Amino acid sequence: MIIAPKIRGFICTTAHPEGCAQHVAEQIAVVKSRGPIANGPKKVLVIGSSTGYGLSSRIAAAFGCGADTMGVFFEKPAEEGRCGTAGWYNSAAFEKEAAAAGLFARSFNGDAFSDAMKAEVCAAIKADFGQVDCIIYSLASPRRTDPKTGEVYKSVLKSIGESYTNKNLNTGNGVVDEVTIQPAEGDDIKNTVAVMGGEDWEMWIDALLAENLIAPGTQTVAYSYIGPEITWPIYKNGTIGAAKEDCERVQRGLDAKLSDLGGKAWVSVNKALVTQASSAIPVVPLYISLLYKVMKAEGTHEDTIEQMDRLLRDRLYNGNPQPDEAGRIRVDDWEMTPAVQALVAERWNNVCSENLNELADFEGYQASFLRLFGFGLAGVDYAAETDPNVAVPSLS
Ligand code: NAD
Numbered sequence: 579m580i581i582a583p584k585i586r587g588f589i590c591t592t593a594h595p596e597g598c599a600q601h602v603a604e605q606i607a608v609v610k611s612r613g614p615i616a617n618g619p620k621k622v623l624v625i626g627s628s629t630g631y632g633l634s635s636r637i638a639a640a641f642g643c644g645a646d647t648m649g650v651f652f653e654k655p656a657e658e659g660r661c662g663t664a665g666w667y668n669s670a671a672f673e674k675e676a677a678a679a680g681l682f683a684r685s686f687n688g689d690a691f692s693d694a695m696k697a698e699v700c701a702a703i704k705a706d707f708g709q710v711d712c713i714i715y716s717l718a719s720p721r722r723t724d725p726k727t728g729e730v731y732k733s734v735l736k737s738i739g740e741s742y743t744n745k746n747l748n749t750g751n752g753v754v755d756e757v758t759i760q761p762a763e764g765d766d767i768k769n770t771v772a773v774m775g776g777e778d779w780e781m782w783i784d785a786l787l788a789e790n791l792i793a794p795g796t797q798t799v800a801y802s803y804i805g806p807e808i809t810w811p812i813y814k815n816g817t818i819g820a821a822k823e824d825c826e827r828v829q830r831g832l833d834a835k836l837s838d839l840g841g842k843a844w845v846s847v848n849k850a851l852v853t854q855a856s857s858a859i860p861v862v863p864l865y866i867s868l869l870y871k872v873m874k875a876e877g878t879h880e881d882t883i884e885q886m887d888r889l890l891r892d893r894l895y896n897g898n899p900q901p902d903e904a905g906r907i908r909v910d911d912w913e914m915t916p917a918v919q920a921l922v923a924e925r926w927n928n929v930c931s932e933n934l935n936e937l938a939d940f941e942g943y944q945a946s947f948l949r950l951f952g953f954g955l956a957g958v959d960y961a962a963e964t965d966p967n968v969a970v971p972s973l974s
Contacts, residue, residue, distance in 0.1 A: 579659075579661070579963065579964060579965070579966050580960075580961065580962070580963060581593070581594045581661050581960075581964055581966065582953075582960070583948055583951060583953045585750065587750070588749060588857040588863075589854070589858075590664075590948070590950070590951040590953075592661050593661055593662065593663055593664035593666075593667055593951045593952050594661075594667070594951065594952035594953055594958065594960065594964065595661070595662070595667045595670075595952065595964055595965070595966060595968045596952070596958050596959075596964055597949075597951070597953055597954075597955045597960070598664050598667035598668045598671060598951070599667065599670075599674075599952075600952070600955040600956070600958050601671075601949055601952055601955055602633075602637065602668050602671040603671070603675065604955070605633075605634060605882075605883040606637055606641045606675055608883045608884060609637060609638050609641040609642045609883065609887050610641055612642070612887060612891065614643075614644065615638075615642040615643045615887075615890055615891045615895055616896075617896070617897075618639065618642060618643025618644070618645065618712075618890060618895045619639065619643055619645050619710075619711040619712035619796075619797070619895070620643070620645050620646065620711060621645065621646055621703075621707040621708075621710045621711050621712070621793070622639040622640075622643075622645040622647045622648070622710065622711070622712040623647075623648045623649075623650075623699070623703065623710045623713045623714070623786075624636045624639070624647060624648070624649045624650070624714045625650045625690050625713070625715050625717055625779075625782060626690065626715065626718065627647070627649030627650060627651050627669070627685070627714075627716070628649065628651035628652075628653050628663075628665030628666070628669050629651075629664060629853065629950065630716070630718070630854060630855060630882055630950075631851075631853065631882050631885070631886060632649075632651070632714065632716030633668050633669075633672070634882035634883040634885065634886040634887075635886045635889075635890075636649050636714075637886070638883065638886040638887045638889075638890050638891075639712065639714070639890065640676050640681050641675075641679065643895070644681065645681070645712070646681055646683070646706075647676070647681070647682070647684075648683075648684050648685070648686070648699060648702060648703065649672075649683070649685045649686070650685075650686045650688075650695065651665050651669060651685065651686075651687060651690075652665075652687065652688065652690065652719075653665035653666040653669065653687055655967070655968075655970075656966035656968070660966075662966060662968065664854075664950060664951045664952060666970065667952060667968055669685050669687075669970050670968045670970045670971070673685065673972055674971065682706065683972065684702060684706065684972040685970050685972050685973055686699055686702070686973075687970070687973055689723065690717055690778070691717075691719075691722045691723060691725060691778050692723070692725050693725045696782060696785040697785075700785055700786060703786070707791075708791075709790070709793040709796075710786065710792060710796065711796050711797075712797055712798070713782065713783065713786070713792075713797075713799075714799055715778075715782065715798065715799065715800040715801070716800075716801055718774070718853075718854075718855035719733070719773060719774070720732065720733055720773070721733065721773060722772060722773040722778065724772070725781070731769040731770075731772035731773050732769055732773070733770040733772075733773035733774050733817070733818070734762065734766045734769070734770055734817050735759070735816065735817065735858070735860065736759055736760060736761060736762040736766055736812075736816055736817045737760075737761050737762070737811045737812060737816045737817075738761060738762050738767065738815060738817065740811075741758055741759060741760050741761055742758070742759045742761075742811035742812060742816075743756055743757070743758040743759075744756065744757065744808065744811070744812075744861050745757075745861070745864055745926070745929065746860055746861055746863075747863045747864035747940070749857065749943065749944070752931065752934055752935075752940055754864065754929055754930050754931045754934055755931075757860045759811070759812055759816075759860060762816075762817050766817055767817050770818060770820060770821050771817075771821045771824045773821070774818060774821035774822070774825075775820075775821040775822075775824030775828070776824050776826075776827060776828025777824070777828070779798075779800050780828045780831065780832060783798060783832050783843075787835065792836070792839060792841065794839045794840050794841070795839065795840045795841055796839060796841040796842075797841060797842045797844065798832060798836070798843045798844070799843070799844040799845070799889070799894065800825050800828075800844075800845055800846075801845070801847075801848050802822045802826070802845050802846070802848070802906070803822065803848060803850060804847050804910065804914075805850055805865070805910075805913075806914070806919050806922065808861075808926055809861055809862060812859065812860060812861050813859070813862070818859075822845075825845055826845050826904065826906070828843075829843045829844065829845045829905075830843075830905075844894070844905075844906070845905075845906045845907070846889055846893070846906070846907040846908075846909060847906050847907065848885055848889075848909055848910055849880060849885055849909065849910045850862065850865060850866050850910075851866065851881060851882055851885070852943060853882065853950065854950060857947060863943060864926075864929070864938070865922070865926070866943060867934075867938035867939055867940045867943040868922045868925050868926060868929065868938045868939075869913060869918070869922055870938075870939035870942045870943060870946075871925075871938050871939040872922055873912065873913070873918060874939060874942065876917075876918070878918075881946070885909050888909055889907065889909050893909065925937040925938070
């Protein structure tokens, strides 16, 4: 099968197995080039480990800290003429690289929100690890089935209070126009908090604690975003921001629960980056395109792997997490420097379809987006036949 990108709106419905493997290999190379992470964890559970920040967290833990990892995700293998998802191919490649490096890796494909998945993973930890010493929570999902009631919650990306109009980039054709986002109504806020808030993170920690599967000194971290004021109505002050606030509430509770074990719970605020989840948020792709241009020019641009390497190496495991006034870890620090933000804000005011390529790194945005699905990687022959049937070793 020859696999080419098929883009529908903000998703790509195809993924290239060798390209995804190359993307994983490049991420591993970044971590290895920085040398081992001293004092890192050795038995790591990553929930949401197949793409974006979670995949990079798993790679940094394994190839930086030398950790054995378990990863949970929701992906699809290839079937009858259809290729698998990028997260499936990433996980297959990760496991092969981990095995070659002598690292244990086991993956779980299914609904992380369910009690059944928690029970399966707890049993595996008991059998293979005894205990975990780091738990990374990196789920991004549009819906969640409540494991107790069976109710299905759908998250929405809406403002709260008033409707919100701002510039927007159509990533399909490079047109800068305007988008108006309607405010949340009914149960929108409650439902978004139920999906993207902290409840499920807490359920995971409670399930692990109940079976004594958390080692002394364990750290757990969930990811958040704050960003600049231009995005606040849709992000920080919108429905997704309410969910992130809920993560911080849960973090404080988990921190107290883990303190008996000498452990810590954190929320890490990460940089805005192109991932499958962020490309679905209105306004954000234009902001990211402007941000990439500024940060690449100043030499401070990072992708998910550099971010997660820095989180483990320079915050969580170097004894100097540098929390902000609210107790959050900030690896969005370089994004949020006043100089970067002033330039992005100025260009935000001036950007239009005609000067997009001059003021913003739309090319870089598109290239990053395609790389998420294994396209555009050096050394991959995209004209060649490729077998879409790739096994994730621990799942076959
Ligand atoms: P992503 O879409 O790349 O990854 C989501 C992961 O969740 C995948 O591994 C997917 O398989 C898994 N997943 C989704 N639903 C699942 C389910 N029901 N069961 C099991 N696994 C499931 O997203 P991302 O951008 O890396 O987001 C991860 C976290 O980082 C989110 O909390 C997000 O808000 C946060 N974050 C993202 C950005 C950004 O710019 N992308 C910035 C800061 C923080």
